[in-house]
Amino acid sequence: MKLFRPATLVTLFTLAVSPARAWDYEGHRAVNQLALAALPTNFPAFVKTAEARERIAFLAGEPDRWRNITDDQALPHVNGPDHYLDLEQLEEFGLTPETVPALRYDFVAKLALARAQHPEKFTAIDPAKNKDHTRELVGFAPWAITEYCGKLRSEFSYLKAFQHYGGTADEIANAQQNILYTMGVMGHYVGDGSQPLHATKHHHGWVGENPHGYATNSSFHGWIDGGFFKKIGGVKVDAIVGKIRPAKIVGDPLKPEDLFRQMMAYFGDTEKLVAPLYQLEKEHKLTPENEHADEGKAFLETQLARGGQMLGDLWFSAWEQATEDRYLVTELKKRPAASAETK
Template sequence: MISRLLPLLCAVCGLAVPALHAWDYDGHRMVNQLALAGLPPTFPAFVRTPEAAERIAFLAGEPDRWRNVTDLPLRQANGLDHYLDLEQLTAAGLAPATVSALRYEFAAQFAAGRAQHPENFSMVDPARNADHTREWPGFLPWAITEYYERLKSAFSYLRTFQESGGRPEEIANAQADIIYLMGVMGHYVGDSTQPLHTTIHNNGWVGANPKGYTTWEGFHAWIDGGFNAKIGLKPGDVAPQARAAKVLPTATAAGARDRLFGEIMDHLVAESARVEPLYELDKEKKLSGTMPGSEEGRAFLEEQLLRGGELLSSLWLTASRNAQPDTYLRAQLLKRQAGAK
């Protein structure tokens, strides 16, 4: 299997263009709104005020706003967090099931694998690589995992302020942090259910193309928003189908790879299995956006938005359920209370 992949990978890795955007802002908003709709009534109510709900929806677009800059440090740090070209792991002799959950440890694994398998990677064109992102496969599952951890930490702080004498402004600040993190992380989860964010075939098919899939470089942008705009997809069309959040498994045995990271990576691999069906739909002219004829394309893309909302809602719920009081903050608050007496 791998030997069949190699010529393809060798031919395309240097050509692979990092994806520009995933869902347009409207699509990302929908994912965050679907996730809010999927939360159980027991989830903290402050996220559901109209102001908070609008803020969470607005923040779905934030990481793409960070992409529209020319400054290289942000272009590199943020740009790589929106995708993972899974084929590049294989090319470097790595596997999704075993790569490190720790970002920089994985980066070292990938760099070593790339150096050991130079035949699988063609030269990167320096003229198209000012931000030095093309040496890397993308870090999407690491970004999602890290945001989950930030959110869990924010829930820990909120809980501690609430239980151990936090002031109203401290509680309000902790709630604002949670709203911010929920909104921003929603972007990356939304990216993870745009199948073109899991593959080197992100801007049209590259390399050997026996099935004759489209090589149109605008294909990515069409899936991000062109199709949905043409058919007039609105949040209200998918909102009634929002799926309920589930608590995800996180218990990790000592010394084992982080369990939640494994769940997120498994999810990404499952989404990558949707890449070819998406190209098939295009080949069958079911993604033209013209009705009738594009019903199947519409159902496929609605399903992707719903999957994004479901995973995001589940990550939010899992973070809030797993957050334990912060012992350092609690000690500080108790000391403050004792000093005030």
């Protein structure tokens, strides 16, 4: 499922803005499967059937599949930046992780304003290398996750209304299918958030000053996404699932920015692992043949578990915090009266 990427060094500028995948499909599947393991026994049963589990696992790869129609312009434009946030670049725009706007278009406006006010601070963008118009951006992953959480909470809200106020079997089934779809797709971005190379400008090799002599080859990204695991026989979900605790609430819908700030903190914690990840590579601990490769493996498995844990917490919170869709309840209450009138 990977696009061909030349392993040669590209310019610093291209490194800083080129779109990136995170975990290969196998890793993303694992994140979604690990998240399922976090759900409590009283979580809605329709999510836990074998078919639903497989659907949720399959959908972990969906936003990467969207990348594969390479002749499209609109989809890469909107999809590409949802997979990452180059945290260090916020500073170039006069922003910090703590003060960056919580709403996507407010954030975009800030980026545009900073460029317009201080064009001299930014490298000129080559239109030939910017077909999808994403090079002006630094990534939207925490915004995308927050938005998906809203969709999931909405879906649980109307499911609850249908279930409690006489929705038809078809309506309930449709609501449940929507929930499975959203759970699966949003899992992709939460998984991206646990891959350190998705929270940094050093995503395809170290760029700029490099006092520690970290790897600069762009192929490092693909190695972390899946190359390492492929070499050791794949991701073993059963061996990681022990790291998962029961899901907890994350984010308070009564505080508008709370969930977003927690997603920023999630990416901030991931970004702290960028240098340690490069250090592991430098010490050859991400080389399966090395006697200390277990350290590298444990590091990557812990990140898959972090992604799965966060995702399980987000799913659980959306379900717990969803109140019955009031508009729909009102409409559903009219139904028996309406059908009686027509008789």
